[in-house]
Amino acid sequence: MAGKVQAPKGTFDVLPEGAGPRLRLQHAAEELLGRWGYDYVETPIFEDTELFARGVGETTDIVQKEMFTFDDQGGRSITLRPEGTAPVARAYIEHGMHKRPQPVKLWYWGPFFRYEAPQAGRYRQFNQVGVEAIGTASPSIDAEVIGLLADLLSGTRGLRLRISSIGTPETRREYSDELREHLRAHEDQLSDDVRARLDANPLRAFDSDHAGTQAVMRDAPRLLDRLGDEDEEHFAQVRALLDAMEIAYEVDGTLVRGLDYYTRTVFEFTSDALGAQSGVGGGGRYDLLIEQLGGPATPGIGWAAGIERILLASEAEDAGERLDVYVAHSDDPLTAIYVASRLHRRGKSAQLEHAGRSIKGQMKQADRLGARVVVIVEDGKLAVRNMATGEQQEARDRDDAIALAEAVA
Ligand code: ATP
Numbered sequence: 001m002a003g004k005v006q007a008p009k010g011t012f013d014v015l016p017e018g019a020g021p022r023l024r025l026q027h028a029a030e031e032l033l034g035r036w037g038y039d040y041v042e043t044p045i046f047e048d049t050e051l052f053a054r055g056v057g058e059t060t061d062i063v064q065k066e067m068f069t070f071d072d073q074g075g076r077s078i079t080l081r082p083e084g085t086a087p088v089a090r091a092y093i094e095h096g097m098h099k100r101p102q103p104v105k106l107w108y109w110g111p112f113f114r115y116e117a118p119q120a121g122r123y124r125q126f127n128q129v130g131v132e133a134i135g136t137a138s139p140s141i142d143a144e145v146i147g148l149l150a151d152l153l154s155g156t157r158g159l160r161l162r163i164s165s166i167g168t169p170e171t172r173r174e175y176s177d178e179l180r181e182h183l184r185a186h187e188d189q190l191s192d193d194v195r196a197r198l199d200a201n202p203l204r205a206f207d208s209d210h211a212g213t214q215a216v217m218r219d220a221p222r223l224l225d226r227l228g229d230e231d232e233e234h235f236a237q238v239r240a241l242l243d244a245m246e247i248a249y250e251v252d253g254t255l256v257r258g259l260d261y262y263t264r265t266v267f268e269f270t271s272d273a274l275g276a277q278s279g280v281g282g283g284g285r286y287d288l289l290i291e292q293l294g295g296p297a298t299p300g301i302g303w304a305a306g307i308e309r310i311l312l313a314s315e316a317e318d319a320g321e322r323l324d325v326y327v328a329h330s331d332d333p334l335t336a337i338y339v340a341s342r343l344h345r346r347g348k349s350a351q352l353e354h355a356g357r358s359i360k361g362q363m364k365q366a367d368r369l370g371a372r373v374v375v376i377v378e379d380g381k382l383a384v385r386n387m388a389t390g391e392q393q394e395a396r397d398r399d400d401a402i403a404l405a406e407a408v409a
């Protein structure tokens, strides 16, 4: 016999028993984001590699190490999308969305791909929900999108929100020189990785989990103390707005995000229920991205959150969906399917027997499914059983059975 084919490393199947909380989260996201006026968008699962090289940044971990990139049969370089902001920004430009009333507020949900070492909460195909609000630099939109994510994550254990501002590229360039000097002075204590990127991207040293690097970073200068006046004012307003929304946060000057396109506000939600992979969701402002991708200069802000990590850190027990009615029958599928379909039209959940079990076997099956009521069709007669009390009533005909079942379920 041939060997079994298994799912690729770092991927997973969503099985029926695990699907409930995931679908409920999707519903909750759709409702919440819809109420705030965010419209749903979908972009392709794969894009031209250039989009991510330009949009995410050549020096980032994502572009340097984590992309699933291949040439298609036509010789184009294609990449499975590792994140959602660059594709949405591309769509904004491609469809001239700057002509719509601004800001354009969008949300998405779907699979993303990163070539990473798989572990709990870290996969090669995972799912994200995200929002992008494009077309305004107003600090109130920063507070709005952060508030949305706080709301969506309200059922998450041990949740913390950290925020910071990383200013403009000019501020960052000057600060990078200052930081590089500090790092050079302690070069022997740094990880190889950080040393290799010292020239290109010294800020990433804040992200390092290397003990020596972390020690050096503890007394490094902070970008937050170097912001220009306008950026500082913008950040002060974001904080005041979050205070007005009564959202708890910590200002953390060491917060850097893994993507090059961020400007000004950055933020991250973590959960202490997740262990090492503590990031649940995060994002920031990207005032230069649209222009960098060839569009008109347009500010924007967004976030993405990992569905699997939200589910792992969720407080909610899965209550499971209960079944209203099970229709058991010995030899009358016509009546059984009539009863089940009518109950559906009346808004009840109903299932009928398809496996040819004995009536006793069907009662067991109804019990397993948590049915509130069983309609029993046997020898030309109909009965309705209340599964909670064990009470059973004869029904005059099929419509009477439906009415009785409806009254109990
Ligand atoms: P991490 O620090 O864990 O690598 P990140 O900074 O790379 O996260 P983002 O690019 O900000 O993550 O993506 C937003 C969210 O997507 C993360 O907070 C996390 O919940 C989720 N996420 C990112 N990478 C993965 C992955 N490989 N598997 C599962 N979820 C992921």
Ligand code: MG
Pocket: 258
């Ligand atoms: Mg990552």
